[in-house]
Amino acid sequence: MSLKLENVTTTVGGETHIDNISLELSPGTLHVLIGPTLAGKTSLMRLMAGLDKPSTGRVLVDGEDVTGVSVRLRSVAMVYQQFINYPSFTVYDNIASSLRLTRLSNHEIDLKVREVAITMRIDPLLDRRPAELSGGQQQRTAIARALVKDARLLLLDEPLANLDYKLREELRVELQELFKRRETIVVYATTEPSEALMLGGAAVVLDEGRKLQSGPTLEVFQNPASVAVANIFSDPPMNMIDGEIVDGEARLGEDIRLPLDGHLGQLSPGPYRFGVRAGHLSVVSSPGHEFRFGATVDFAEVSGSETFIHIRHGGAAWVVQEQGVHSFDLDQPIDVFLDAARLFVFADSGRLVAAPAPAGGGTPR
Amino acid sequence: MPVLVIVALSTIIPLMMVVNTSVQDIFGPGNRVFVGTEWFEEVLSDRRLHDALRRQLTFSGLVLLIEIPLGVAIALAMPKRGWGVSVSLVVLALPLVIPWNVIGTIWILFTRPDIGLLGVLVNGLGIQFDHTAAPLDAWVTVMLMEVWHWTPLVALLAYAGLRAIPDAYYQAARIDGASAWAVFRHIQLPKMRGVLMIAVLLRFMDSFLIYAEPFVLTGGGPGDSTTFLSTYLVKLAVGQSAPGPAAAFSLIYFLIVLGICLVFYRALQNVGTGDKR
């Protein structure tokens, strides 16, 4: 099944929730909707499912116009952030509930329920009620309920957000396995860049109801089309500084001057915004990280294997992500090293004009 | 389609008949004269109607003034967990499930000066109390009956509203050192706003339309003192056999209630959109 959204807009009571979005989803693919809260991820998924009708625009399934067709007639399954299960049913009945509305025999239903329960590792819990389960188990039940339908469209709205960090990690790996094996279109909403990167597939970046960029997830990450996308799709946030290209060099802020080599070469003079990821700055000089500038340390956060050093340079507050553990004193002046080949350059309007070449090797998922 | 048919039969057609009657003078079967707005004019200038309206508004006003705060107070006092919850819910619900004319009857008996518990008690204290004789006594009795009957509804709604408040608010208030009154004013009352609006709307409408209980209790008397709007309407239509004016009046009545409902509906909508995040 292929799903297409054509110029859909949703306005509710004067507020635009979805602003002219067009999207094409092909079968057997995973699409990640990434954006901050209230960006329109849930609204968009509701449009895809048929729970809401767009104010303008069309929704097409396999080329046929289904705008306005009730969700009951479409092949959709949805998993929510809050673990939604029928509280009075056992886990078994919860999973079987949607199958009972079809023409399958009890025996066939039993087979399917048990199969999915084993996949989601809840087969020992089939007799319990949701209130007796932990958060992770409840969400597995909700996912099992969605999977057993074998719907052609599977929507997951931040399904792991209410779970513990470690549990999230584990479930994410399981979900990745699950998604690989099906012909379904899977749409997964999240606010976290690391989750999007782990899931792979194709990313759609949303903000304030508008689609900012779409494409293979890793590509969008490495080539954010605008400052807005760069801000949404990076963790820690991308370090930004205003500057200009003049007299054959790039001037970042007050005192960083770089020659126009590599990908900076074809840029015309004028004002720009420069961005660099926290991981591409260093407090240690190394090949590639040659351009040095002075900054003052605000504080350092040690996170086990790496340190986040919060610095001040000119008026900008930046973060340097450094491997290993380093400690610094408050207001200590340090040298920070920058690899010019990793700079992102954005025009005044916010649009990307130059991006670093992607780092070598490894299969993007 | 079936819904349309049912609505038509149960609402539209009778409504049309009422409109029909309101603009005609009926002398006998087959003998009708179109009189236009004559009945409306007569009704609107009827002094007894104005009295009934005044009484009605006073009544509804008093009802709201007493029942809403009382209901909230009861809800605040109810236990939050344990077996006490089910017990108090059942006890509260009891007055609500008794048929309304039975309620009237209960209170007649209850307040009789000779055999009623309340009647004997009050008279024993030296206060002359007879709801069939004195208008004030009748009013007090009707009010007591109404409050006893319907405050549980407000209490139940308020209780539901209170239960929906997450624990973290109370915990934060304890840490902030807030007194019980501050907790009520700044946390409980604002969070119950939606529920209270519904309670006010329901109670106002119901009390404005009230018929069975006061009719059974006092028959509208002594004299006219407890004749509220609906009682007067029935007297017109049935007692005086004046279908024309009665029809006209009931249309006006209907429009008043409709108007008030719209006002409350708007108010509710605004309350609802207040809390998005």
Add this chain to the structure above:
Amino acid sequence: MALIELKEVAHAYVARPGGPEDYALKRLDMVWQDGAAYALLGPSGCGKTTTLNIISGLIRPSEGRVLIDHRDVTALAPRDRNVAQVFQFPVIYDTMTVFDNLAFPLRNRKVDRNEIRSRVHEVAEMLELTADLKRRASGLTADVKQKISLGRGLVRKDVAAILFDEPLTVIDPHLKWLLRRKLKQIHQQFSTTLIYVTHDQNEALTFADQVVIMDEGEVLQTGSPRELFENPRHIFVGYFIGSPGMNLMPCRIDGNAAIVEGAPIALGEGIAERGRAAGGELVLGIRPEFLRLKPSAEQGNVPVSVLLAENLGDFKIVTVSLGKLTLKVKVPEDQEVPGEWAYLNFPPEWTKVYADGRLVE
């Protein structure tokens, strides 16, 4: 600013606890140093929120005593304890302005009007809320509301400790960074004791000087983020900290090496004998950050087959299989990953042995 002590504290939510399984918090003794930043880290149900609520007074422990500056406060109500708490969901008083919200705790304690005004302005400036002071609190975004919740804790001059119960849960990732920065600045400026409960290790490790790891009502290890990362004393700590967590492999000891799936792995000085002496179930642990992926079979490298390489932007995670086991290796962004076969190097200083769950040292 004060020293907080928990002496022999235990808590059961049921009225008459039967055995250890009824206890949400098993007996513990803890000392919270004045002015330090602590994190209580653990999965749901481990007892961290219970511990926090016992310190603030929202819960009275079934057993044990709570002391603040050597004074027994176990029977004192929260309002008398000079402790502030910030909750998971922003708790603000909807009907009041931001100013009134911040002033609330002071008004309840009958503080002088002028002092209220100066404190509120001071705190508002610290939290960058000055522009919003006149606005109604109900219309603002979640991160601003959390700042207000935090502000209510900071306005009280005498606050001994500020407790946080998963406060960044509803905040977007981008804003989380800004709020964390704010928390650090507050810590530096006020040097109040801060205790932060979370299940998110990133928050815990970046925030705290000392992290307390809990599981099932018990404290498993207390230490700096670095200690917990480099030297986890318990298998649970190895698994829980680190994303992904420590690679854990059942093994046996033979001579001076550990044998995993038939492959010998060299161990640090003396570890082998102590491991043998300790007995019990032996598990080898090494973090994905410390495993080295090599293209060739140099001395001591273990051959593995490469299952998957995921590019996660700033780094890559390579999943390999060694016999029946699946291991993960974290490699830098630019490193080339071999196609099908590779060799793993286990640096002995980072290779840990656990006997019955506990570190062999």
